[in-house]
Amino acid sequence: MTQHTLHPLFNARSVAVFGASEREDSVAGILFRNLRTAGFDGQVYPVNPKHDRIFGERCYAHAGELPETPELALIATPARTVAQIIEECGQRGIRHAIVHSAGFREIGAPGAAMEEALMTAAKQHGIRFIGPNCLGIQRPAIGLNATFSQGATLAGDLALVSQSGALCTAMLDWAETNGVGFSSVISTGAAADLDFGEILDYLATDNKTKGILLYIEGIRDARRFMSALRATSRFKPIVLVKVGRHAAGSKAVQSHTGALVGSDAVFDALVRRAGVVRVNTILQLFASARALAAHIQPSGNRLAIVTNGGGPGVMATDRAVDLGVRLAELAPATVEKLNAVLPATWSHGNPLDIIGDAAADRYRAAVQGCLEDENVDGVLVMLTPQAMTKPTEAAMAVIEVAKSSRKPVLGCWMGEAQVHEGRGLFKQAGIPYFTTPEPAVEVFSYLSAFYENQRQLMQTPGPLSHLTEPDVEGARLIIESALAHGRHLLNEVESKALLAAFHIPVAQTLIARSPMEAMLMAQQMGFPVAMKINSPDITHKSDVHGVRLNLASGQAVRSAYGEMLAEVKRTLPEATLDGVVIEPMVSRPHAREVLLGMTSDPVLGPVIVFGAGGVDVEAFQDRAVTLPPLNHYLARDLIGRTRVAILLGAFRNRPPVDMAALENVLLRLSEMVCELPWLAELDINPLLVDEHGALALDARVVIAPRVPSADRYGHMAIHPYPAHLVTHWQLPDGNNVLIRPIRPEDAELTQAFVRSLSEETKYFRFMDAVRELSPAMLARLTQIDYTREMALLAVAEIDGKEMELGVARYAINLDGESCEFALVVDDHWHKQGIGHKLMDVLMDVARSKGLKVIEGEVLKTNRTMLKLVEGLGFRIEAHPEDDTVRRISRAL
Numbered sequence: 001m002t003q004h005t006l007h008p009l010f011n012a013r014s015v016a017v018f019g020a021s022e023r024e025d026s027v028a029g030i031l032f033r034n035l036r037t038a039g040f041d042g043q044v045y046p047v048n049p050k051h052d053r054i055f056g057e058r059c060y061a062h063a064g065e066l067p068e069t070p071e072l073a074l075i076a077t078p079a080r081t082v083a084q085i086i087e088e089c090g091q092r093g094i095r096h097a098i099v100h101s102a103g104f105r106e107i108g109a110p111g112a113a114m115e116e117a118l119m120t121a122a123k124q125h126g127i128r129f130i131g132p133n134c135l136g137i138q139r140p141a142i143g144l145n146a147t148f149s150q151g152a153t154l155a156g157d158l159a160l161v162s163q164s165g166a167l168c169t170a171m172l173d174w175a176e177t178n179g180v181g182f183s184s185v186i187s188t189g190a191a192a193d194l195d196f197g198e199i200l201d202y203l204a205t206d207n208k209t210k211g212i213l214l215y216i217e218g219i220r221d222a223r224r225f226m227s228a229l230r231a232t233s234r235f236k237p238i239v240l241v242k243v244g245r246h247a248a249g250s251k252a253v254q255s256h257t258g259a260l261v262g263s264d265a266v267f268d269a270l271v272r273r274a275g276v277v278r279v280n281t282i283l284q285l286f287a288s289a290r291a292l293a294a295h296i297q298p299s300g301n302r303l304a305i306v307t308n309g310g311g312p313g314v315m316a317t318d319r320a321v322d323l324g325v326r327l328a329e330l331a332p333a334t335v336e337k338l339n340a341v342l343p344a345t346w347s348h349g350n351p352l353d354i355i356g357d358a359a360a361d362r363y364r365a366a367v368q369g370c371l372e373d374e375n376v377d378g379v380l381v382m383l384t385p386q387a388m389t390k391p392t393e394a395a396m397a398v399i400e401v402a403k404s405s406r407k408p409v410l411g412c413w414m415g416e417a418q419v420h421e422g423r424g425l426f427k428q429a430g431i432p433y434f435t436t437p438e439p440a441v442e443v444f445s446y447l448s449a450f451y452e453n454q455r456q457l458m459q460t461p462g463p464l465s466h467l468t469e470p471d472v473e474g475a476r477l478i479i480e481s482a483l484a485h486g487r488h489l490l491n492e493v494e495s496k497a498l499l500a501a502f503h504i505p506v507a508q509t510l511i512a513r514s515p516m517e518a519m520l521m522a523q524q525m526g527f528p529v530a531m532k533i534n535s536p537d538i539t540h541k542s543d544v545h546g547v548r549l550n551l552a553s554g555q556a557v558r559s560a561y562g563e564m565l566a567e568v569k570r571t572l573p574e575a576t577l578d579g580v581v582i583e584p585m586v587s588r589p590h591a592r593e594v595l596l597g598m599t600s601d602p603v604l605g606p607v608i609v610f611g612a613g614g615v616d617v618e619a620f621q622d623r624a625v626t627l628p629p630l631n632h633y634l635a636r637d638l639i640g641r642t643r644v645a646i647l648l649g650a651f652r653n654r655p656p657v658d659m660a661a662l663e664n665v666l667l668r669l670s671e672m673v674c675e676l677p678w679l680a681e682l683d684i685n686p687l688l689v690d691e692h693g694a695l696a697l698d699a700r701v702v703i704a705p706r707v708p709s710a711d712r713y714g715h716m717a718i719h720p721y722p723a724h725l726v727t728h729w730q731l732p733d734g735n736n737v738l739i740r741p742i743r744p745e746d747a748e749l750t751q752a753f754v755r756s757l758s759e760e761t762k763y764f765r766f767m768d769a770v771r772e773l774s775p776a777m778l779a780r781l782t783q784i785d786y787t788r789e790m791a792l793l794a795v796a797e798i799d800g801k802e803m804e805l806g807v808a809r810y811a812i813n814l815d816g817e818s819c820e821f822a823l824v825v826d827d828h829w830h831k832q833g834i835g836h837k838l839m840d841v842l843m844d845v846a847r848s849k850g851l852k853v854i855e856g857e858v859l860k861t862n863r864t865m866l867k868l869v870e871g872l873g874f875r876i877e878a879h880p881e882d883d884t885v886r887r888i889s890r891a892l
Contacts (some may be wrong), residue, residue, distance in 0.1 A: 005814045006128065006194075006202040009096040010139055010184065012072035013042040015146065016063065016094070018085050019077035020046035020054050027100055028076035029054075030148040031136070038152075039143030045070060063092040072096050074136065074146055079103030082132065083117035090125025097122075098146055099131035104190060106133060115192055122193060134189025135165030138172075140182060141208055147187070156181020158293055159203050161196065162215035163188050167282065171213075174286055179427055180293045183208040197224030198814070204232040211292035213285060214240035222604045226270060226717045227787045230457060233275040234779055237297060237450055239288040241279050242267055266601040269625045273718060275457030277446045287434070287443045294430040296408040300377035301448035302328035303441070304370040305351035307382040308358040308389065312414060313351035316380060316437035323445040327351070328376040334369050341365040357388040364397040371405040377448065378408040380440050385418035395422035399429045408432075408447070412440045456634070457783075468503050470668070472675050475501040479678045479703050488680075488703055489536045492581050495699035498676075499684070502668045506696045507586060513579035515561040519554040521582045528552045528585040531560050532698075533568050537575040539700065542615050544571045550585055557582075586688065586697065590654045592647050593686035595623070596665060598673050600680050600704075604717045606673045610666065612644040613686035629720035630670040635663040648689070661693040677715040680704040710850045719786040725845060731832050735796050737805065739841055742791040744783045746804075749795070751778060753804040758827045764862045765824040781809075788812050790845050794825075794834050805829045808838035810846055810854065818853035819846055823865070835868050843872075847892045855889035 019028035046054040049061040104115040136147035140155040165187045271278040307313040347353040402409040411433040413419035426433035434440040496506040512518035522529045533546030545567045548560040595613035611623030624641035681702040726740040791809035806825035879885040
């Protein structure tokens with residue numbers, strides 16, 4: 001397996017420390033001493049032109065003097081010197097660095113200029129670096145302490161990645177006391193080069209890392225971050241805390257939707273779709289670290305609470321209700337079993353109050369009964385020291401039972417002196433323990449949220465093939481016409497035409513620019529009608545008396561026209577008025593008013609909003625936010641997270657609304673967001689929805705020009721399913737073949753395909769004796785991120801069942817310009833041209849992504865593949881390190 005390009009940075013065998021000195025307050029001097037005292041067994045070279053020797057070792061004047069090329073440079077010198085040092089490192093062949101120095105863009109324009117010079121030098125020589133203004137990194141397993149923090153760090157399987165160096169030192173201090181170890185500690189600092197995205201990419205491949213903690217203050221590259229987060233969280237649990245808000249995210253925008261969505265709400269939406277868990281405080285991050293270190297991964301959020309005191313049980317229950325944690329309902333068989341071993345006065349439900357005199361055997365029986373109950377996903381065990389309590393023996397009993405189950409067990413031994421020994425036993429056993437109930441419930445809540453968020457992660461919305469094709473070209477013409485005239489706000493007729501192009505039902509709308517026109521339109525439409533002011537400067541029409549309803553005659557329309565324009569002009573004299581909008585009055589007595597919309601977050605791109613609609617929308621603040629694209633599962637989840645969802649069912653003699661129609665409008669809105677990158681803000685408020693369907697009464701659309709991009713979905717944080725790549729083809733024997741991108745639900749199809757391959761074909765594909773794919777490998781192959789990779793299946797219907805005939809895939813290399821490919825065709829379908837066709841389509845896709853080179857490795861005994869790629873124009877070369885392998889490549 002090819003090593004990740006950042007492997008030398010995190011596994012350096014030789015390090016140069018620039019700026020090292022024996023001064024007690026020298027950052028570089030501390031770095032040098034930490035490397036020596038942490039047990040790093042590689043070479044360490046101090047570099048400082050002011051010294052000949054440092055701590056008794058030879059000190060080198062500059063990079064050119066070093067006796068070998070180090071794998072890693074640590075730079076802790078004044079900011080003005082760093083660019084030159086990076087230049088010298090590049091000339092010496094050093095390709096990885098950590099810039100600890102501060103004084104760059106955080107101090108303003110002069111620092112920003114020095115950071116630009118640093119970036120220029122690094123790019124020129126292909127140097128990847130962490131920082132500037134960072135604490136550094138630690139890899140305890142190899143003794144690499146490239147930080148200026150004090151104290152030892154235990155080796156473990158958690159990685160900590162933080163933008164704050166101070167948070168890292170606090171976490172390390174806490175971890176040492178609590179026995180939590182780390183595989184990596186990474187302080188990103190200003191992240192001028194390496195950011196969360198690429199660091200997560202590395203940690204995903206690092207076999208020393210089993211779980212990841214993130215401390216985030218801001219994100220630079222949302223697509224890369226989201227892509228890496230989603231890819232990594234499929235295999236390793238991630239808990240993050242994000243603080244602060246992006247300045248641009250707090251800027252007020254005009255529409256209802258923009259006023260409701262702050263960047264923090266959008267970040268929460270990202271977390272849900274990324275399959276990770278967000279906590280809110282550093283203490284919660286600490287607690288989650290303890291749980292992750294114990295490999296706590298609940299499969300749901302049904303919690304059982306075992307306690308010897310009623311008060312703590314109520315406290316835990318209250319917090320569970322606050323957080324949406326479900327109290328498990330014990331199965332009748334469990335209650336019957338517990339009745340046989342617990343006193344008659346136990347609570348006979350959850351929380352399980354096993355009474356103040358509970359001894360170790362009672363704790364053992366209660367916890368075991370809960371763990372064996374299928375309705376329970378985890379157990380919180382609490383103890384308060386009472387006269388007859390033996391906390392240490394009770395802890396031993398809980399630990400013994402916990403070992404027999406994969407379900408998480410959390411301990412809460414309240415008090416201090418009497419429970420100290422019991423807590424120590426929990427620590428040794430790796431069971432998360434707490435001093436009060438609330439943090440314990442919080443940790444269970446956050447980690448059980450991982451289960452639900454993983455379900456969100458699995459959603460890869462496919463094409464809306466069951467719905468009518470939208471008129472995307474017509475919608476684009478409406479937008480382009482407005483932009484050509486210098487307009488960014490569409491009028492109501494244009495806005496509704498845009499919705500209609502994507503088959504969202506809209507109320508008939510006409511614009512009248514005189515009283516006579518208004519009367520004629522109303523007569524044509526049929527009375528009664530509604531009249532609304534038409535102005536690019538007015539968002540909330542009712543606020544300026546710009547709405548008239550139930551106009552029942554021509555005279556009423558003529559009068560209302562003049563009165564409304566005069567009143568609006570008095571209220572808002574600077575507004576540009578362009579006549580009025582005439583609509584039929586819609587009579588739907590059972591309708592509920594909801595809001596659907598989108599806005600564009602400055603960091604994470606377009607987001608979709610759903611909530612209660614009408615004129616009082618801001619006052620109610622009832623909305624839920626999600627990232628597109630959507631499918632029915634995600635649309636239902638979005639609706640269900642609002643208070644207005646309760647009103648959509650049968651309510652006060654009103655029948656339930658047509659939920660399928662509402663979900664379809666959300667799917668159509670998602671489709672608009674995917675296909676129309678010019679959308680900046682969009683409101684449908686209100687959307688009337690009842691038992692007969694949905695109807696958009698009012699719509700407002702703000703657009704913005706965009707620079708043309710090769711990436712059709714470059715404006716989105718999550719790449720939608722690339723339905724435009726689906727193609728039809730026919731084999732020489734007449735069989736119809738569908739070539740399409742892979743989806744997560746293809747896991748069973750892919751497993752069956754691999755099982756059907758001959759042993760030789762499996763070996764040629766995987767260069768190993770693979771019998772069948774492990775669940776992790778199957779997930780990696782089918783749950784792909786279309787931003788960074790592509791897998792195209794050739795499928796056909798054989799005997800009434802879909803069958804995979806072959807698959808071609810590529811993964812984009814870290815240089816962003818080349819990709820590595822793989823191809824395999826079912827043995828029974830060789831010599832049908834399938835491999836050639838799949839490669840042709842795959843290379844077309846790679847070209848459309850702007851890639852320049854496609855490459856791969858093939859066993860030299862795989863003559864069929866070598867012949868195929870030779871015919872496709874690939875260059876075939878010997879592998880410099882393995883004579884059994886051939887390297888193949890071609891320009892795209």
